[in-house]
Amino acid sequence: MTAPRADARRNREVVLRTAAEVFAEDGLEVSLSRIARRAGVGAGTVYRHFPSKEILVEAVLADHIERMVVAADRWATQAAPGEALFGFLVEVIEKFAGRQAFCDALTADRGWPHATLGAAVQRFHEALDRLLAKAKQAGAIRPDVHADDLAALTVGGAALRAAHRNRARGSRVLRMLLDGLRVTETTLRDSPEASRHETCVECGTRLSVHLTGRPARYCGPTCRQRARRRRVDPSRAG
C-alpha cells in the first residue's frame, strides 16, 4: 500500500521537473508527448498525475511560485528589512526573466480554472506584503508603495531583463529603477505620512490645494473607495 506510492510520487516529481524545464525552454506550447518522452515515462503516466495539460501547467507555475514564497521567507529571516525586500525582488526577477508564462501567472486574475495556482499566487502576495511592511517600518522604502506595485514591477523587471541584449546593462537599469523606490528626501515629503498630500495617495493625480478643511488624501470618491476595498479585502485589490 505504501510501496507503489513511492514510485508514483517520484514519477510525479520527475514529470513536474521535466515540464518546468521544457516550458522554460520552449514555452507552454510544447506537446505533452515531448514532456513525457523527456521525462522517460509514457503519456498515460503524465495524465495519471495531471488530468489535463492545463492542470500540469498550473502545477508547474504554482510550484515555481511556491518556491518564491519560500525564498521570501528566507530573505525575511536572513537579511535586514530593506535588503530582504530588494534582494527578494531581484531574485524573483532573475528567476522569471524570459519566462513569460510564469510572469503571467503572478498577476492573472482569471483564466486559470483550478484553485491550486490561485492559492499560490495569494501566498506570494502575502509574503511580498510581509516583506514590504517590514521594509516600510524600517524606512527602507517609500511608504506609498503597495504590494501590487511590487508584483507588477516584478513582472516588468523580468520583461526588461529578458529584453535587454546586454545582461550587465540590463541589471544596471534594473538597479536604477529599484533605487527609485528607496526613500529620498523628496519621497518622504510626498509620502502619506506627511500631513498634507500634493497627489492622490491611490493613483498619484495631483490634488488641487484647499487652504481650509481637512487636507485631501484622494483625488475623488473613486480612489477613496478603491483604497477602502483593499483595506477590507486585500485579495480583490485593483
Added chain:
Amino acid sequence: MTAPRADARRNREVVLRTAAEVFAEDGLEVSLSRIARRAGVGAGTVYRHFPSKEILVEAVLADHIERMVVAADRWATQAAPGEALFGFLVEVIEKFAGRQAFCDALTADRGWPHATLGAAVQRFHEALDRLLAKAKQAGAIRPDVHADDLAALTVGGAALRAAHRNRARGSRVLRMLLDGLRVTETTLRDSPEASRHETCVECGTRLSVHLTGRPARYCGPTCRQRARRRRVDPSRAG
C-alpha cells in the same frame, strides 16, 4: 487598373486591422480562420494578401512599430527635447501594454525570416536614438543611458502596465521609474562627464578607487571593448 485595386486594398486593410485586434486580444496563436471570419472575408482572401500566417504576423507587428516611428518624429518636432523623449516612451508603453507579441518584436534580433519587420525595428531604434541624443544635449536625461536601455525599458514598462491591476497606480509607478532616468545631482556626479567615476560607465559595477593614475571609466577590458564596439558600429550594440 485602379478599379479592382480599391476593393482589394480595402480588404487588405481590414484584414490587417482585424488581425491586429485579434492578436492583441488572444495572442499570436489564434487561428487564421477566426481572423478571416471576424474580418468578414474568406480564408483564401487572407492568404491572397499575406501568403503565410508568419507574414501576416510580421506585417501586423511592422505596421505597429512603424506607427511608433511616426509618433517619435511627431514628438521630436512638437515638444521640448526632454518632454519629447519621455512623452514618446510613455506613449509606446501605453500602446504596447498587454501586447506581448508586439514587445517581443521590438527586441528580437532574429527569428523573423522576412526583412520587413527587421527594417521596422531598425527604424524604431534609430528614431529612439535621435530623441535620446537631443534629450542628452538638453541635459534632460542621464547621459549614461543607451538607446538599448530605453528599448528594454519600453518592453518592461509595457509588461508592468499590463500586470498592474490598477491602471492609475500602474501609471504612477511607471512615472516614478522614468523619473529615475532624469538628471539629478547624484546622477550628474556619476555621469561620464564627471572627471572621476565610481561605477563602470558600461555596466555600472562599482569601481575600486586608485588615487594615482588616470581615473578608470570601465570595470575591465570586457566593458571597455563593448563600449568601443558600440562607438564603431552602433547597430551591433549589445
Added chain:
Amino acid sequence: MTAPRADARRNREVVLRTAAEVFAEDGLEVSLSRIARRAGVGAGTVYRHFPSKEILVEAVLADHIERMVVAADRWATQAAPGEALFGFLVEVIEKFAGRQAFCDALTADRGWPHATLGAAVQRFHEALDRLLAKAKQAGAIRPDVHADDLAALTVGGAALRAAHRNRARGSRVLRMLLDGLRVTETTLRDSPEASRHETCVECGTRLSVHLTGRPARYCGPTCRQRARRRRVDPSRAG
C-alpha cells in the same frame, strides 16, 4: 461582331498552347492560375474558353491526338505502306514519351466525361487502322496484328522510352521490339491466311489439333464472338 472574335480566338489558342506546355512540364496537377499567368491572361479568361479544368485538359489532349491524326495522314501519303506505319508509330512514341497523361488519353475508355476527347481518340484509331490495313496489304507487317495492339504498343513504347535512362539505348530496344512485328518466315506460317492455325487468331492460345473437320481459327466461342464484334463495330473493339 467579327473583331472581338479574332481576339478571343487568339486568346483561346494561347491558353491551349500554354496549357500543353505546362502540362508536359509539370503534369496535370499544375494550378490553373499558373497556366493563366504564363499565358498572360487572367484566370477568368481561361474559364471563358474552357468552363472547367477538366475540359481544358481534354482540349489539350484532344488537340495533341488530332495532331497525331494529321501526322498519320501525312505518313500515309508520303511513304511506302510499311515505312508509313512504323514511321508513324515511332513519331507518336517519341512525342508522347514522358507524357503519361497523353498516353492515358489514348486508351482510356471512360472517365473523360466530354465527347471531344473521345472523338479524337476514335479518329486516331481509325487513322491507325488505315495505316495498318495498307501495311498488311503490302505484306510489311504480321497479319495477326490488330490496331488495338498498336495503340497499346504506342503507350508501352512511350513508357519504355521515358523509363530508359539512356536515350540511345532506349531507341535501340524500341527498334528491336518494333522489328518483331515485321513479317518473318515464321510469322507468315502462323498468320490467319495460312490454312491451318496452331494458335487462336484472337488471343494466341495454342489450339488443340483436330485432324478432321474445318480447321479451327479460335480457341473458343469467346474469342470468336470478340472478333465478330470488332468486325461489326470496330470502335467497341476489346
Added chain:
Amino acid sequence: MTAPRADARRNREVVLRTAAEVFAEDGLEVSLSRIARRAGVGAGTVYRHFPSKEILVEAVLADHIERMVVAADRWATQAAPGEALFGFLVEVIEKFAGRQAFCDALTADRGWPHATLGAAVQRFHEALDRLLAKAKQAGAIRPDVHADDLAALTVGGAALRAAHRNRARGSRVLRMLLDGLRVTETTLRDSPEASRHETCVECGTRLSVHLTGRPARYCGPTCRQRARRRRVDPSRAG
C-alpha cells in the same frame, strides 16, 4: 514489451496494404483520410506509422519492389536460366500493370528523399542483373541486352498491358516482344561475341566499316566511356 506491439504491427500492415490498394486504384493523389477510413483507422494512426504521406508512399513502393526481389530469387532457384529471366519479367509486368506510380519508382533516380526506396530499387536492379547474367551464360538471351534495358522494358510492358483493352491479346503482344530478346541466328551475328560488329554495342548506332585495324565496338568515345563506367560501377549505369 511485446504485447502492444502485436496490435501496432497489425495496424501498420493494414495501413500499408490498404494504401497499396488505394494507390493502385486511384493513384498517389488520394487523400490520406481516404486511406485511413478504408483501413478502418484514424488519420493519426497512419501518421504514427508513417510520419508523412511521402514516407507512406515510399514504404508502399519499396515494399512492392522488395517482393519483386524475392520473386527474382525464387525464379533463380526454381527454373532454368532462360525461363527464370523471362518468367520473372512477365511476373513483374503483370504485377505492375496499371500501377504507374510503382513503375515510376523502378526507374526514378532521385526525387525520393528517403533512402528506403532507393535501396530497394538498387536491390531490384542487382537481382535483375543476376538473372540476366545467368541467362546470357546459358545463351538464352541476346548478349547485347543490359539490365537497364530490361528495367525499362518492364515499365513499358506494364504500360502496354494496362493500355490493352483485351488482356489476352495484350499478353500475346507482350510475348511477341519478349521473344524478340531471345537468341536468333540474326542476333548471334550481331552480338558482341562476333568478331566484327556492325552496330555500336552500347547504343546500336550503325558503325562505319574499316577494313584495317581492330574492329570497332563502339560508335565513339562517349559510348565507350559509358560502357566502361557500367563495368566499374554498375549502380551508376545510364
Added chain:
DNA sequence: CATGAATGAGCCTTCATTCAT
C-alpha cells in the same frame, strides 16, 4: 469581354486525450 480578387471545400499534419494491453 478581360481581369484578378474572393470564396470555401479539402488536404496534410499535429496533438490533447483516451484506452487496450
Added chain:
DNA sequence: GATGAATGAAGGCTCATTCAT
C-alpha cells in the same frame, strides 16, 4: 499502475471556381 497506440478535431495552406469591377 505504466505504457504507448489510437483517435479525431483543428490548424495552416492550396486551388478550382465564381463574380464584382
